[in-house]
Amino acid sequence: MRILVTGGTGYIGSHTCVQLIEKGWQPVIIDSLVNSKISVLDRIHQITGTRPAFIEGDVRDAGLLQKVLTEHAIEAVIHFAGLKAVGESVSMPLKYYDNNVHGSLVLMKAMKQCHVKTLVFSSSATVYGDSSEPPWSEHVPTSPTNPYGQSKLMVDQIMADASISDTAWSMTSLRYFNPVGAHPSGLIGEDPQGIPNNLMPFLAQVAVGRREALQVFGNDYPTPDGTGVRDYIHVTDLASGHIAALSYAHGRSGHHVFNLGSGQGISVLQMQRAFSKACGRDLPFVLSPRRAGDVAAYWADPQRAQSTLNWQAKKSIDDMCQDTWRWQSQNPSGYP
Numbered sequence: 078m079r080i081l082v083t084g085g086t087g088y089i090g091s092h093t094c095v096q097l098i099e100k101g102w103q104p105v106i107i108d109s110l111v112n113s114k115i116s117v118l119d120r121i122h123q124i125t126g127t128r129p130a131f132i133e134g135d136v137r138d139a140g141l142l143q144k145v146l147t148e149h150a151i152e153a154v155i156h157f158a159g160l161k162a163v164g165e166s167v168s169m170p171l172k173y174y175d176n177n178v179h180g181s182l183v184l185m186k187a188m189k190q191c192h193v194k195t196l197v198f199s200s201s202a203t204v205y206g207d208s209s210e211p212p213w214s215e216h217v218p219t220s221p222t223n224p225y226g227q228s229k230l231m232v233d234q235i236m237a238d239a240s241i242s243d244t245a246w247s248m249t250s251l252r253y254f255n256p257v258g259a260h261p262s263g264l265i266g267e268d269p270q271g272i273p274n275n276l277m278p279f280l281a282q283v284a285v286g287r288r289e290a291l292q293v294f295g296n297d298y299p300t301p302d303g304t305g306v307r308d309y310i311h312v313t314d315l316a317s318g319h320i321a322a323l324s325y326a327h328g329r330s331g332h333h334v335f336n337l338g339s340g341q342g343i344s345v346l347q348m349q350r351a352f353s354k355a356c357g358r359d360l361p362f363v364l365s366p367r368r369a370g371d372v373a374a375y376w377a378d379p380q381r382a383q384s385t386l387n388w389q390a391k392k393s394i395d396d397m398c399q400d401t402w403r404w405q406s407q408n409p410s411g412y413p
């Protein structure tokens with residue numbers, strides 16, 4: 078199958094491209110490189126022996142999309158391209174809606190024009206409201222608390238409406254929990270620009286000496302050790318979730334929604350200990366006030382993906398930390 082992968086040089090996209098190639102499918106990447114480096118392609122080549130086709134460009138460029146869909150005889154699209162910093166989305170909502178919602182609309186219109194009707198979209202657990210008790214199934218009421226989450230929910234809704242209007246569409250929204258980890262080769266991984274917002278890349282940079290100490294945001298939550306609890310999923314498990322979803326959905330009409338998570342809650346301090354073990358050094362941390370907007374605890378109910386896609390997350394928290402450490406220690410400053 079020839080698959081257009083938007084945002085394919087990014088963190089999750091690159092790991093998914095590796096698995097698409099390993100499955101014998103042909104990824105064609107379009108990415109504006111706004112948050113990734115072209116050298117990712119060399120690394121994918123090193124891992125798989127194949128260098129995927131790459132087009133530098135923006136998904137909001139309708140003409141370019143139609144050209145790529147046609148010239149590469151694309152059969153399905155995995156749509157990762159988007160902006161993802163929650164804080165930035167609060168200060169720059171128009172930029173986020175334009176990139177994430179308008180970009181997805183341009184893509185879907187180009188797909189319709191070119192008769193490509195299978196779409197797998199990167200949605201997020203941030204679409205769920207935070208008033209429900211975990212675990213969160215796909216039935217939890219949605220009510221995002223920031224423009225980033227809103228933009229994901231809007232696209233989910235557009236996909237649902239489009240699939241009702243035309244039964245040739247196969248639309249799949251994958252709601253990721255917290256993706257972490259790296260390819261076990263240490264050749265590809267997460268490479269945030271500037272100070273990392275997220276726990277795992279911050280810990281990795283403390284481990285490699287780029288940051289002094291982890292700030293633990295709040296230790297007075299109603300959780301076993303008082304720190305925030307999340308559902309971390311290894312990025313290679315997440316990538317295999319895309320393969321499973323595409324295998325299931327291609328040719329199957331409708332709007333399909335799946336949580337991709339491990340189903341397990343892990344606290345900040347559990348993660349700090351696991352990373353310390355992986356890198357062989359007790360990583361320093363300081364207890365700090367809660368971060369505005371944070372929820373105490375949530376994790377996925379991954380039952381639907383298990384029973385329908387025959388997919389489940391397999392990798393442990395130790396795998397996540399060991400693989401992140403291998404990537405970070407082999408590439409202390411990220412990609413060249």
Ligand code: NAD
Pocket residue numbers: 083084085086087088089090107108109110111112113134135136137156157158159160161176180199200201202253254255256
């Ligand atoms: P990433 O930033 O590493 O990858 C996104 C890629 O999209 C980047 O390579 C960027 O250059 C590209 N891009 C952005 N806007 C573009 C545009 N308009 N046209 C073309 N390319 C564009 O992020 P990621 O962590 O790999 O996330 C991939 C997707 O998954 C995103 O849509 C994100 O919102 C979603 N998601 C991520 C997480 C997470 O924690 N990483 C969680 C839930 C959902």
Ligand code: UDP
Pocket residue numbers: 255274275276277279291292293294295304305306307345368371
């Ligand atoms: N966190 C932390 N210090 C950091 C970054 C995150 O204590 O430097 C905590 C955060 O409060 C939350 C958990 O780690 O409880 C996961 O946060 P992250 O930003 O990685 O993901 P999200 O908030 O999207 O779940």
